[in-house]
Amino acid sequence: MSKHNEMQAVAGGGLLDRRLFLKKGLSFSALALSADVLAAELDAPRPEWAQKPGTPFSNYGHPSRYEQKTIRWTMGNAMAAGNGVSWTPLQDLEGMITPSGLHFERHHNGVPQIDPAQHKLLIHGLVNQSLVFTMEDLQRYPMTSVLCFIECGGNSNAGWQTQPIQTQVGYFHGMASCSEWTGIPLRLLLNEAQIKGRAKWLIAEGADASLMNVSLPLDKALDDCILALYQNGERIRPENGYPLRLIVPGWEGVVNVKWLRRLHLTNQPTMARNETSKYTELMPSGKARQFTFVMEAKSLITQPSFGHKLKQPGLYQISGLAWSGRGKIAKVEVSADGGKTWAEAQLQEPVLSKCFTRFRIPWQWNGQQAILKSRAIDETGYVQPERDVLVKSQGQHGYFHYNAIVSWEVASNGSISHVYA
Amino acid sequence: MSKHNEMQAVAGGGLLDRRLFLKKGLSFSALALSADVLAAELDAPRPEWAQKPGTPFSNYGHPSRYEQKTIRWTMGNAMAAGNGVSWTPLQDLEGMITPSGLHFERHHNGVPQIDPAQHKLLIHGLVNQSLVFTMEDLQRYPMTSVLCFIECGGNSNAGWQTQPIQTQVGYFHGMASCSEWTGIPLRLLLNEAQIKGRAKWLIAEGADASLMNVSLPLDKALDDCILALYQNGERIRPENGYPLRLIVPGWEGVVNVKWLRRLHLTNQPTMARNETSKYTELMPSGKARQFTFVMEAKSLITQPSFGHKLKQPGLYQISGLAWSGRGKIAKVEVSADGGKTWAEAQLQEPVLSKCFTRFRIPWQWNGQQAILKSRAIDETGYVQPERDVLVKSQGQHGYFHYNAIVSWEVASNGSISHVYA
Numbered sequence: 001m002s003k004h005n006e007m008q009a010v011a012g013g014g015l016l017d018r019r020l021f022l023k024k025g026l027s028f029s030a031l032a033l034s035a036d037v038l039a040a041e042l043d044a045p046r047p048e049w050a051q052k053p054g055t056p057f058s059n060y061g062h063p064s065r066y067e068q069k070t071i072r073w074t075m076g077n078a079m080a081a082g083n084g085v086s087w088t089p090l091q092d093l094e095g096m097i098t099p100s101g102l103h104f105e106r107h108h109n110g111v112p113q114i115d116p117a118q119h120k121l122l123i124h125g126l127v128n129q130s131l132v133f134t135m136e137d138l139q140r141y142p143m144t145s146v147l148c149f150i151e152c153g154g155n156s157n158a159g160w161q162t163q164p165i166q167t168q169v170g171y172f173h174g175m176a177s178c179s180e181w182t183g184i185p186l187r188l189l190l191n192e193a194q195i196k197g198r199a200k201w202l203i204a205e206g207a208d209a210s211l212m213n214v215s216l217p218l219d220k221a222l223d224d225c226i227l228a229l230y231q232n233g234e235r236i237r238p239e240n241g242y243p244l245r246l247i248v249p250g251w252e253g254v255v256n257v258k259w260l261r262r263l264h265l266t267n268q269p270t271m272a273r274n275e276t277s278k279y280t281e282l283m284p285s286g287k288a289r290q291f292t293f294v295m296e297a298k299s300l301i302t303q304p305s306f307g308h309k310l311k312q313p314g315l316y317q318i319s320g321l322a323w324s325g326r327g328k329i330a331k332v333e334v335s336a337d338g339g340k341t342w343a344e345a346q347l348q349e350p351v352l353s354k355c356f357t358r359f360r361i362p363w364q365w366n367g368q369q370a371i372l373k374s375r376a377i378d379e380t381g382y383v384q385p386e387r388d389v390l391v392k393s394q395g396q397h398g399y400f401h402y403n404a405i406v407s408w409e410v411a412s413n414g415s416i417s418h419v420y421a
Numbered sequence: 422m423s424k425h426n427e428m429q430a431v432a433g434g435g436l437l438d439r440r441l442f443l444k445k446g447l448s449f450s451a452l453a454l455s456a457d458v459l460a461a462e463l464d465a466p467r468p469e470w471a472q473k474p475g476t477p478f479s480n481y482g483h484p485s486r487y488e489q490k491t492i493r494w495t496m497g498n499a500m501a502a503g504n505g506v507s508w509t510p511l512q513d514l515e516g517m518i519t520p521s522g523l524h525f526e527r528h529h530n531g532v533p534q535i536d537p538a539q540h541k542l543l544i545h546g547l548v549n550q551s552l553v554f555t556m557e558d559l560q561r562y563p564m565t566s567v568l569c570f571i572e573c574g575g576n577s578n579a580g581w582q583t584q585p586i587q588t589q590v591g592y593f594h595g596m597a598s599c600s601e602w603t604g605i606p607l608r609l610l611l612n613e614a615q616i617k618g619r620a621k622w623l624i625a626e627g628a629d630a631s632l633m634n635v636s637l638p639l640d641k642a643l644d645d646c647i648l649a650l651y652q653n654g655e656r657i658r659p660e661n662g663y664p665l666r667l668i669v670p671g672w673e674g675v676v677n678v679k680w681l682r683r684l685h686l687t688n689q690p691t692m693a694r695n696e697t698s699k700y701t702e703l704m705p706s707g708k709a710r711q712f713t714f715v716m717e718a719k720s721l722i723t724q725p726s727f728g729h730k731l732k733q734p735g736l737y738q739i740s741g742l743a744w745s746g747r748g749k750i751a752k753v754e755v756s757a758d759g760g761k762t763w764a765e766a767q768l769q770e771p772v773l774s775k776c777f778t779r780f781r782i783p784w785q786w787n788g789q790q791a792i793l794k795s796r797a798i799d800e801t802g803y804v805q806p807e808r809d810v811l812v813k814s815q816g817q818h819g820y821f822h823y824n825a826i827v828s829w830e831v832a833s834n835g836s837i838s839h840v841y842a
Contacts, residue, residue: 021563021606027613028562033551041543041553047535050628050682053503054531055659059492061522063481064663066537067656071480082474094651095566095603100520101482102655110475114468116487122462130454132462141449142442142738145516145769145779182516185442192448207471230515232653234523235488238476242485261471317563348566350771358566 007364011343013336013371014364018346021317021362028315063101072102073171082110082209085152087174090302090321096147096348096356098177100232105239106152106175108210112259116243119207121227123189125265126199131192135243138229141184146226146249148354149323151176151295153252153279159387159402164418169305172418173406176298176323178356181247183228186221195265203264203272204246204257213262214255215269216248220293224249227260250325250354251293252400284395295325297384298403299332299359299376310414313367318345319360324378328352331377332359338371338407338421339386345374370410371421387420428785432764434757434792435785439767442738442783449736484522493523494592503531503630506573508595511723511742517568517769517777519598521653526660527573527596529631533680537664540628542648544610546686547620552613556664559650562605567647567670569775570744572597572716574673574700580808580823585839590726593839594827597719597744599777602668604649607642616686624685624693625667625678635676636690637669641714645670648681671746671775672714673821705816716746718805719824720753720780720797731835734788739766740781745799749773752798753780759792759828759842760807766795791831792842808841 010017033041063070070093072086086105088098105111116135124130152175158165165172190202195218202221205213216225226247228236236242241258248255254274269275269291280288299322304310322329328351333342345359359374375384385393387404394401407421431438454462484491491514493507507526509519526532537556545551573596579586586593611623616639623642626634637646647668649657657663662679669676675695690696690712701709720743725731743750749772754763766780780795796805806814808825815822828842 021609028558030552030554030558030610030613033545033553038545038551042545046632047539047628049533049535050630050632053630054528054533056503056531057493057495057497057505057507057526057528058532058660059495059507060484061493061524061658061660063655064537064659065534066664070655072478072482074478074480076478082477084478086478086480092656093654094564095601095654097518097601097654099653099655103482105478107475107478110477111479112470112475113486114470116485118468124454124459124463130459131451132454133451137449137451140737142781142783143515143740144781147771180516180518188442189451192451207468209471209474211467211471232520233514233516233518234484234491234520235513237482238485239479239482243487316561319564350568350773352771360563360565362563 009364011335012341014366015334015336015343016362016364018344018361070102072104083108085175087170088177089170090174091169091305091307093302094319096178096358097232098179100179100237100240103177103179103240104152104175106253107208108212109208111239112208113238114207114243114259119243119261121244121260121263123193123263126196126267127265128194128196131189133189138184138227138244141188143182144185144226145180145182146224146247147178147180147352148247148249149176149178149356150253150256153254153400156402157399159404160398164420166306166418168307169300169302173300175253179231180233181226181228182230183226183247186225186227189227190221198267199265201266201269203266203270204255204260205262205264206257207259207261212257213270213272214257214274215272216255218265220248220251250295252295255293279400281400282395282397292401296401296403297324297326297329297376297378297382298322299374299384300406301372301374301408304410304416305408306416306418308416310365310410313365316363316365317360318363318372319358320374322357322359322374322376323355324376324382325354326382327354327379329357329376330379333375333377334361335373336363336370339373365410367412369412371419372408372410373405375405430785432756433762435787436755436757436764437783437785439765439782491523493525504529506596508591509598510591511595512590512726512728514723515740517599517779518653519600521600521658521661524598524600524661525573525596527674528629529633530629532660533629534659535628535664535680540664540682542665542681542684544614544684547617547688548686549615549617552610554610559605559648559665562609564603565606565647566601566603567668568599568601568773569668569670570597570599570777571674571677574675574821577823578820580825581819585841587727587839589728590721590723594721596674600652601654602647602649603651604647604668607646607648610648611642619688620686622687622690624687624691625676625681626683626685627678628680628682633678634691634693635678635695636693637676639686641669641672671716673716676714700821702821703816703818713822717822717824718745718747718750718797718799718803719743720795720805721827722793722795722829725831725837726829727837727839729837731786731831734786737784737786738781739784739793740779741795743778743780743795743797744776745797745803746775747803748775748800750778750797751800754796754798755782756794757784757791760794786831788833790833792840793829793831794826796826
């Protein structure tokens with residue numbers, strides 16, 4: 001294939017073949033140097049930090065002081081201290097891992113500072129043998145690891161508003177993060193407790209002051225759930241559930257109970273706070289959906305996105321994230337002409353089930369107005385819907401499970417806004 | 422398969438089928454509760470942290486105060502400030518990711534605190550077009566991600582000593598860590614600079630006060646090297662090369678130049694500090710090896726290992742790490758009888774090229790003396806050698822590239838020591 005052909009658009013608005021960058025060096029924005037300028041560059045005095053010894057070794061590292069703007073944005077409920085959320089700054093991140101310090105938070109009564117030597121896990125209810133475990137006991141159990149996303153059921157809920165919110169992608173969609181979790185397959189402990197035949201639900205309770213609890217169908221508990229002790233290699237951090245968190249891959253964040261202290265096997269759900277009418281979803285039919293656990297396929301472009309500005313026309317790489325609670329991402333398509341035409345993006349390997357998948361595609365921006373979109377298709381064949389389709393099917397009373405296609409408008413001056421298009 | 426058969430050993434010393442835990446709940450160490458004790462447990466007062474609101478939301482999270490012992494151990498060179506190493510505490514970690522705060526360090530003149538707005542990358546030498554890039558320029562380039570290990574060529578060098586060192590696994594083998602790195606494929610920038618035909622080597626230089634530099638064959642530079650801006654999702658931290666690090670997957674740590682500022686294309690290596698006789702390896706023949714870049718396959722058991730103590734006989738899970746600079750781990754075998762018999766361990770998916778692979782296998786400890794070993798086999802068929810074989814081939818003057826099988830002796834009281842066996 002000649003370079004000329006490679007640079008031909010594969011869809012409207014200047015989208016190029018996703019394999020383009022695998023083959024060729026291309027000119028972006030480097031400054032080419034004349035011989036004189038090169039000589040001056042080579043002779044220039046060393047920068048200040050290369051003239052004196054740097055800072056000493058550290059027992060535990062932290063981000064550069066020049067990256068202090070890369071933080072979780074937090075929002076507390078003024079009427080209830082410790083109730084609120086923090087968002088992962090997706091617009092500042094790359095790759096698929098979310099660093100643990102930036103994993104989103106959703107708390108109901110603040111972050112308990114739990115002494116692991118005093119914390120216990122109790123399994124009781126419809127079992128032949130009630131069991132209690134110290135954290136030291138659990139350390140001896142067989143472990144497994146899973147790389148998976150956790151997404152709050154209320155993530156992206158600004159999308160239900162009639163006007164598009166103008167804010168950075170993290171503040172809109174950042175109640176989703178992705179880590180490697182390591183711990184004990186839940187079924188091992190449930191089998192050890194010997195489940196009674198009537199048991200159908202598992203009530204999981206956390207040890208924060210709200211004693212946050214949820215109902216989980218037993219089938220899922222016996223499938224791929226993990227009692228996690230480790231996040232991204234080290235022990236889980238307090239705001240993510242230290243010392244023990246229930247990980248429920250692909251299901252809404254609230255069931256991934258933090259600070260886990262009790263598992264109660266029952267034949268009915270418990271109808272906890274998060275299962276009352278406030279947390280159900282009123283459909284256009286007048287009926288409400290309840291126990292909508294699975295997070296459906298979703299994608300969004302993080303580079304470029306609201307708050308970024310393109311300096312000049314030319315070649316760019318569009319980059320974003322896709323995920324599905326039902327399995328692997330099969331394909332991500334990107335449009336640069338508001339959805340009229342689509343091109344397939346490159347998926348970063350490894351593509352894993354119920355895990356963030358980074359997608360990227362080259363784009364030749366001609367300096368004119370453009371509307372960028374991405375849509376995820378998962379291995380079940382589910383296609384991420386356009387916003388009008390989602391709103392039509394779910395109605396105007398939605399608050400949870402917003403997973404519509406996100407549209408960014410690039411203005412001719414390079415600035416980027418959020419549009420419904 | 423009946424439970425009886427599943428519990429039959431698959432190798433000496435009580436090693437069990439690697440799939441055992443995928444199938445069954447088994448009894449480990451949980452405390453079974455009588456009805457009275459269960460009632461008391463359910464009625465017990467809430468723990469202190471469940472009685473009052475927890476701590477507020479945080480912009481950036483940190484490990485629990487109860488995990489302050491999980492740190493990098495550091496060792497400075499008393500004669501040269503800023504010269505030394507820190508080790509990753511592998512004995513305290515699980516899964517495959519090393520959290521960035523615990524990634525090992527090897528510095529020659531401390532950690533420069535670099536202002537990214539002032540930092541530049543220069544490409545010059547045998548190119549048709551010298552180029553200079555600001556960090557902002559680089560942000561616009563196409564990126565890719567790789568999950569890979571970095572291991573210092575001097576890692577595990579205590580293994581060359583005639584007596585086995587008695588120390589935790591991190592302090593022995595912890596100059597190896599694993600992250601997701603994201604950045605620009607190096608070949609894109611080299612192609613943009615238009616390499617001259619005579620160019621065979623790339624001299625990479627860092628911006629610390631030692632201006633640390635190394636020679637890298639151009640073939641490798643054009644293969645899978647990355648100019649990384651991100652580590653585990655966020656911008657690289659200062660001690661790992663902020664704002665720009667050269668990632669050379671599978672090759673010894675020293676060529677993964679931190680604080681990268683210059684790439685000089687040449688037709689000869691530069692014979693830098695790390696390429697002089699001090700860093701070559703004297704062979705039994707009297708000749709020395711130089712430019713031994715690839716880190717050969719290696720594995721080690723992290724659970725249990727030196728410093729851990731088994732409380733009682735019974736069922737355990739052995740867990741460890743394996744990696745190879747030549748590609749994927751194909752198989753890890755574990756022995757519980759000092760190498761007389763071996764059983765195949767379970768490999769945690771995904772198994773990735775030049776990346777840490779977590780292996781695990783169930784083990785029924787009978788309470789008697791046992792010697793645990795692991796050996797890695799990579800996709801090229803290379804088998805990690807026993808220590809006596811490595812020493813025989815490499816001689817007694819070794820300092821680098823120690824990758825022999827590690828042996829832990831479990832005493833009848835459950836304590837664990839390092840042995841040559």
